[in-house]
Amino acid sequence: MKSLYLRIYLTLVALLLAFAFGSAWLFQRHIEQERGNVEIAASERLNAMAGLLKLALPPATAPRADQAAAFADWGGRLRMPLALEAADGSRIGTTQMFRRRLEEPGAIVVSAELGDGRSLEMVRTMRPPNPPGGQAASGAGSGQGPGGQRRPDEGPWTSPWLHRPVSPGAPAVSTLAVVLVLLFVGVAVGAFPVVRRLTRRLEALKQGVEQFGAGQLHHRVDDSGRDEVAAVAHSFNQAAERIETLLRSHQTLLANASHELRSPLARLKMAFAMLDEATPAQRERLAHEIDVNIAELDALVEEVLLASRLEAGSSVGETHAVELLALGAEEAARAEASFEPETDTARVQGQERLLRRALRNLLDNARRYGGPEVQLSLRPVAGGFEFTVADRGPGVPAELRERIFEPFYRLPGHAEMAGGVGLGLSLVKQIAERHGGSVRCLARDGGGSRFVIFLPAASA
Numbered sequence: 001m002k003s004l005y006l007r008i009y010l011t012l013v014a015l016l017l018a019f020a021f022g023s024a025w026l027f028q029r030h031i032e033q034e035r036g037n038v039e040i041a042a043s044e045r046l047n048a049m050a051g052l053l054k055l056a057l058p059p060a061t062a063p064r065a066d067q068a069a070a071f072a073d074w075g076g077r078l079r080m081p082l083a084l085e086a087a088d089g090s091r092i093g094t095t096q097m098f099r100r101r102l103e104e105p106g107a108i109v110v111s112a113e114l115g116d117g118r119s120l121e122m123v124r125t126m127r128p129p130n131p132p133g134g135q136a137a138s139g140a141g142s143g144q145g146p147g148g149q150r151r152p153d154e155g156p157w158t159s160p161w162l163h164r165p166v167s168p169g170a171p172a173v174s175t176l177a178v179v180l181v182l183l184f185v186g187v188a189v190g191a192f193p194v195v196r197r198l199t200r201r202l203e204a205l206k207q208g209v210e211q212f213g214a215g216q217l218h219h220r221v222d223d224s225g226r227d228e229v230a231a232v233a234h235s236f237n238q239a240a241e242r243i244e245t246l247l248r249s250h251q252t253l254l255a256n257a258s259h260e261l262r263s264p265l266a267r268l269k270m271a272f273a274m275l276d277e278a279t280p281a282q283r284e285r286l287a288h289e290i291d292v293n294i295a296e297l298d299a300l301v302e303e304v305l306l307a308s309r310l311e312a313g314s315s316v317g318e319t320h321a322v323e324l325l326a327l328g329a330e331e332a333a334r335a336e337a338s339f340e341p342e343t344d345t346a347r348v349q350g351q352e353r354l355l356r357r358a359l360r361n362l363l364d365n366a367r368r369y370g371g372p373e374v375q376l377s378l379r380p381v382a383g384g385f386e387f388t389v390a391d392r393g394p395g396v397p398a399e400l401r402e403r404i405f406e407p408f409y410r411l412p413g414h415a416e417m418a419g420g421v422g423l424g425l426s427l428v429k430q431i432a433e434r435h436g437g438s439v440r441c442l443a444r445d446g447g448g449s450r451f452v453i454f455l456p457a458a459s460a
Contacts, residue, residue, distance in 0.1 A: 009195045013188055020180040042110070042124070050112035050120040052083075060087065060116040068093040080122065098123055173234030201229045209236065217244040249407075261300065265292040287346055303423040306357070307407065310430040322352045324378055324385055327359065332376045335363035337389075342379035349458040350435045358431040358439075359387060361424040362451050366391035370448055384437065384456040390449040401441040405429040428453065 054075055058066050064086070066109035075095035085093040101107055101123040108342045111121045176276035184272045197332075199223075208221035220240060223233035271293070278286055348355075359376075366374045370391020377388045396404060396411065403409050407426040425439075428451075432439045436457040444450045 004426075008199065009089065009192060010196065010270050012191050016187055018183055023048050024177065025181060026325045035299040043112075046110060046112045046122055049078075049394075053120060054118075055115065057084070057360070060118055064092055065336060083121040085111070085119045085121055091121075092118070094370070188265070201225075201233075205229065205233055205236065209235075212240055217247060261297065264296045265302070268293045268297075300423075307423060307427055307430065310434060319349060319351055320348050321347050322355055323347055324355075324387070326456070327352065327356060328376055328378050331356065331359045331363055335360070335367055335374065335376075336372075337363055337366070337374040337376050340375065340377045342377065343385070346378055346380065346385045347383065347458045348435070350455070354431045354434065355455070358428045358453060359389075361428050362387070362389040362453065365389075365424050366449075366451070369393045377412065381454065384454055387453045387455070389451045390444050390446075390448060392446075395443060395447060395449050398442050398443075404441060405439070425451075 053071075056071050060067075066302030067084065071082075071093040073096070075082050075093070075098075077098065081095060081098040081100075083098045084092040087093050098121075102109070108124045108126060109121055111119045113119050117442070160346060193363055205221050207217060211219045220237045221233045221239055223230050270288060273288050275283060275286055325341055325343075328341065363374060363376065366389050373392045375388075375390045377390070379386055379388075389457050400411065404411065405428070407423055409426075429439050432453050432455070435455055437453065439451065439453045442450045442452060
């Protein structure tokens with residue numbers, strides 16, 4: 001398969017060739033048309049001159065000497081290569097210029113009838129175009145003597161249409177061919193580095209994609225410039241950044257989940273090993289511990305799966321209108337928390353299962369670390385509504401209020417036996433952002449923490 005730059009370059013060269021041949025064909029047609037116009041104009045002028053001389057010369061029945069004398073007089077005045085021919089084909093008179101031009105190479109004799117049997121003849125020569133400087137070629141037929149002086153019998157001027165080249169096609173076409181060849185070579189040579197530079201950037205982009213696909217997730221391509229190639233490179237870098245972040249997150253999630261699974265599994269293994277030698281009272285206690293550990297494993301697996309689906313953007317339910325008042329009342333009753341709504345209606349567009357999970361995680365987190373005094377409030381704000389879960393726990397240091405929303409992060413001093421593995425608040429943040437909202441941790445007056453989750457209102 002040919003390289004892209006070679007295909008682009010060959011296409012450009014083919015277009016240049018087509019342009020050159022088309023221009024040459026059009027120019028040749030123009031030359032032929034002009035040549036025909038010159039021939040028609042020359043014939044019309046010769047016929048007009050024949051008509052004038054017929055009126056000025058003696059009639060055909062006059063003596064030949066009178067006709068020759070009158071023709072010589074008019075030939076001297078006109079200063080043109082003319083000859084008068086009788087009806088029988090003999091020449092009545094000729095000018096000196098006619099005789100001289102008749103001997104020149106390329107001389108052509110054209111004639112026009114006078115209408116009384118006689119005809120007027122004129123010599124036309126195929127002259128080359130003037131050389132640079134506008135001087136006519138020296139020698140025969142140039143209208144000048146050997147020293148460059150005009151011959152006395154030719155007068156100070158000659159008719160322009162007699163000096164116009166009858167067949168200028170060959171020199172003009174040759175000049176056009178040279179110009180087109182130079183144009184073709186110039187454009188072809190100049191276009192190659194431009195095309196090569198463009199395709200070299202595409203090749204660099206291809207190599208970057210291959211490196212990224214080979215596992216070098218940190219690799220990025222050069223996206224400098226403002227053209228389409230730079231836009232593609234910029235889009236690739238953005239996609240690579242998202243993919244790298246997602247894969248790193250999944251790797252961290254998997255590593256942390258594996259670490260968190262070891263603790264309940266180890267406790268379960270120890271509890272089952274002690275069952276055989278345990279007393280009835282100990283068996284009851286071990287059974288309770290086994291149930292707790294199994295519930296912890298089940299919750300951990302569920303949270304890991306939900307976190308993975310949220311990060312991947314997978315659908316976890318249908319979107320519809322959710323009434324926050326009912327949702328808050330139900331979850332507050334389940335967690336035995338007080339509920340203080342500040343609005344009569346609060347409706348958002350979202351997935352009820354996820355919103356319920358977020359609110360439940362906040363309430364469970366407050367009960368676990370903030371003591372029994374937990375308050376839930378709902379109030380309208382600009383653009384939506386805010387759920388606030390307040391507790392009277394030890395609070396969260398200001399420098400850690402962002403980190404607690406990271407997966408598997410737990411505050412220093414919180415032992416595993418207190419419950420939870422550090423995914424609850426991370427899920428709250430993911431759910432809020434999935435619904436176009438946000439969550440933040442604030443200090444509470446008098447001690448404790450306030451977790452505020454904002455949800456945008458449903459559009460009318």
